[in-house]
Amino acid sequence: MKIRNLAIYLLSALPLGLSSATYHHEFGTIAEDGGVVSHTFTLPAGTSPLSVINAFPGCPCISVDYPKRPLKAGEPMKITLKYNPERQKGHFTKSVYLRLNGDRRDTLLVTGTVKRFRPRVDKSKYAHEYGLGLCLDRKAIDFGAMRAGTEKTLTIPMANSYQIGMELDLRPAGRDSSMLSIPYGLKLEPETVSQFRIDIKVPDNAGTMAPELYVRPVIHGVEVDSIPVKVRIIR
Structure with a gap:
């Protein structure tokens, strides 16, 4: 049997109690980045000793x-x-189920609304989508003019437009992919902006023919659209 919510299952397996009650607190609107909030419930005193067996x-x-x-x-x-x-985001209703001595079961209930602090990705700025939420502010990565035997590094802004986290590998691709170097194992939080570094080294014996270069993004193991890389080699 597959149990989706262990707490509810365990609670339902308990014998019916002599008494039960629900205690509620409303937090109102709280900020997602405001830290942990708390409330102390006071359960009424009993005529006999009282203890919590499980929560x-x-x-x-x-x-x-x-x-x-x-x-x-x-x-x-x-x-x-x-x-x-x-x-968390939006309206929430959360519970804690209590098992007390004397076969008593109580419920603590909190409600409220979480106000997001992460701004949504500005699609007017990150307008070029490559798949599975990866967005850049450009159609291609352009290193401009470079001479043989030189190196250059660019920092490229990127964004994750999805509401889930992203695990991203950016792999050099194309006939001349050995010219490129990109860090592996990038992670982006949901709906956030980040950046990556890409290095290029033009060989000493490079001719003036345009190299064939791409960046191939792999997100959660799935390849998405490649990003063209441009460089113009001059003598």
Whole structure:
């Protein structure tokens, strides 16, 4: 049997409790880059000792801190729930399921709205798409005029327009690909702008014929459209 949500499954497997309650807190609007927010719930005191047997957060973005010792009769229980909004967006509803002694089950519920801090990629600037979210601000990488035996480095702006992270390799390609050098193993966060460095070394014996050069992007193991590389060799 495939279990999608372990917390809900474990909770449903517990015997029906003598009592149960849901406690709710509204965070309102919070910033994605504002750090962890928290709220402390106070559960009412019981007429007998009270202890938490297990707590099941319904999401990795939620953590919970509760007393590890049994509380005396009449002593209220304070439980702090923390929510990390990083990489979250829009309205959220998150829960922590509690199993307490005496077959009691309670639910802590927090709601709110996360305001994005990452700006969306400006498609008017990064207008040239090469596939799977990779965008550049140019149709080709142009080194201009170079003499034989010289080297040059360019820094090329790029963007990931997708809402998922990107693992990117940029591989030299073409008949004269040995002239190019590009770092491997680039990573881009969702909807972010970055850059990469590309080096070219023109051989000492290079003629004036235009080299055949490309950059072949590979994203998550999939090749997308190649990026032309231009250089004009002069004597």
